[in-house]
Amino acid sequence: MSGDPSKAEAKTGSWVRAGDGTGDRTIEENWLFRLRKERFRSRQSGKEHDFYVIHLADAVHVVAITPEDEVLVVRQFRAGSGRDSLEIPGGLVDPGEDPREAGARELAEETGYTGDPPELLSTVWSNPSLVTSRIHTVVIRNARRTVDPDPDENEELVVDRVPAAELPAMIVGGKIDHALVVAGLLWWLGTRTPGILPGPSGARTS
Amino acid sequence: MSGDPSKAEAKTGSWVRAGDGTGDRTIEENWLFRLRKERFRSRQSGKEHDFYVIHLADAVHVVAITPEDEVLVVRQFRAGSGRDSLEIPGGLVDPGEDPREAGARELAEETGYTGDPPELLSTVWSNPSLVTSRIHTVVIRNARRTVDPDPDENEELVVDRVPAAELPAMIVGGKIDHALVVAGLLWWLGTRTPGILPGPSGARTS
Numbered sequence: 001m002s003g004d005p006s007k008a009e010a011k012t013g014s015w016v017r018a019g020d021g022t023g024d025r026t027i028e029e030n031w032l033f034r035l036r037k038e039r040f041r042s043r044q045s046g047k048e049h050d051f052y053v054i055h056l057a058d059a060v061h062v063v064a065i066t067p068e069d070e071v072l073v074v075r076q077f078r079a080g081s082g083r084d085s086l087e088i089p090g091g092l093v094d095p096g097e098d099p100r101e102a103g104a105r106e107l108a109e110e111t112g113y114t115g116d117p118p119e120l121l122s123t124v125w126s127n128p129s130l131v132t133s134r135i136h137t138v139v140i141r142n143a144r145r146t147v148d149p150d151p152d153e154n155e156e157l158v159v160d161r162v163p164a165a166e167l168p169a170m171i172v173g174g175k176i177d178h179a180l181v182v183a184g185l186l187w188w189l190g191t192r193t194p195g196i197l198p199g200p201s202g203a204r205t206s
Numbered sequence: 207m208s209g210d211p212s213k214a215e216a217k218t219g220s221w222v223r224a225g226d227g228t229g230d231r232t233i234e235e236n237w238l239f240r241l242r243k244e245r246f247r248s249r250q251s252g253k254e255h256d257f258y259v260i261h262l263a264d265a266v267h268v269v270a271i272t273p274e275d276e277v278l279v280v281r282q283f284r285a286g287s288g289r290d291s292l293e294i295p296g297g298l299v300d301p302g303e304d305p306r307e308a309g310a311r312e313l314a315e316e317t318g319y320t321g322d323p324p325e326l327l328s329t330v331w332s333n334p335s336l337v338t339s340r341i342h343t344v345v346i347r348n349a350r351r352t353v354d355p356d357p358d359e360n361e362e363l364v365v366d367r368v369p370a371a372e373l374p375a376m377i378v379g380g381k382i383d384h385a386l387v388v389a390g391l392l393w394w395l396g397t398r399t400p401g402i403l404p405g406p407s408g409a410r411t412s
Contacts, residue, residue: 017288077220
């Protein structure tokens with residue numbers, strides 16, 4: 001596990017991996033994630049404790065803006081919520097892939113839109129208590145329909161465009177209610193309002 | 207599963223549960239979550255597909271504001287990221303518990319602070335593609351240290367207070383990088399800036 005960047009940072013935490021990993025156990029491993037029980041040791045108390053860890057690839061979401069200041073959205077079924085979810089385009093980052101490239105790729109595959117070179121807006125941990133995945137949000141301006149969409153099998157996507165000015169009301173009204181999408185959109189909206197947040201040019205590149 | 211609210215909404219989606227559930231399989235069940243493979247059927251194509259679903263309790267995060275306009279933060283180890291994480295107080299909502307009560311309870315347990323009656327700011331799905339959990343953010347004003355903290359075993363928390371005005375820079379600078387915390391704090395900051403987002407009084411009660 002020494003090649004795993006999420007674990008390479010463990011030395012900065014209050015807990016460190018316990019021993020040689022023989023206390024760990026893989027519970028499930030499939031194409032999407034690896035569920036493990038991993039043993040850590042508190043540097044404070046010396047006590048050891050098992051934590052569940054879901055190893056899942058990083059993901060990217062795309063704020064794709066048309067010349068008319070509309071933002072692309074996709075509606076699709078989500079099994080966790082058991083219903084359709086209105087989101088911005090996105091997907092998993094392939095191994096070794098730059099999140100900006102991944103964003104442009106997912107945007108084209110899901111919607112057929114391409115645009116200006118992607119800018120990295122933000123990178124956060126999706127749920128660091130349980131999951132290794134980070135989520136990047138990238139911004140692609142001047143998005144236009146230029147290619148044919150090529151969604152994954154079982155991706156039944158409905159693509160739509162929403163005026164950017166309507167996004168705050170859609171979030172507060174619960175029409176957009178995927179936390180990772182909300183985090184990215186609120187961040188982006190914050191950069192559009194002077195004095196709230198610095199824009200993508202100031203984003204961390206971590 | 208008919209009593210599960212996340213599944214009760216399935217009829218609104220493009221996919222519905224397939225058959226009588228005999229295609230489902232429970233992979234892991236423990237005190238924290240239940241990992242299942244569940245079969246759904248597309249209403250569009252009629253095709254059936256298995257999705258991984260992690261049944262996890264809802265959670266709550268608390269924006270606790272002191273009379274000095276500081277916000278309470280806690281630093282704690284997170285096994286998914288393998289390092290310490292700076293967050294706002296919070297935890298899992300007990301079965302049947304109101305998210306506002308859960309927020310006040312977690313705030314007191316983790317920090318020893320209590321305050322005004324909690325207001326519900328937002329409710330979103332934490333990661334609806336995989337997890338059934340929703341995350342509530344509540345606001346507690348006039349927070350003051352009034353009781354002794356009573357953290358769970360293995361919770362090694364460092365409690366601190368941050369001027370609210372410093373939060374945007376901490377988020378953009380990556381000091382606060384837990385997506386669900388970022389979503390809640392950006393939402394709350396949006397309500398403090400006239401014209402960005404309506405405040406807690408206008409929040410959905412879902």
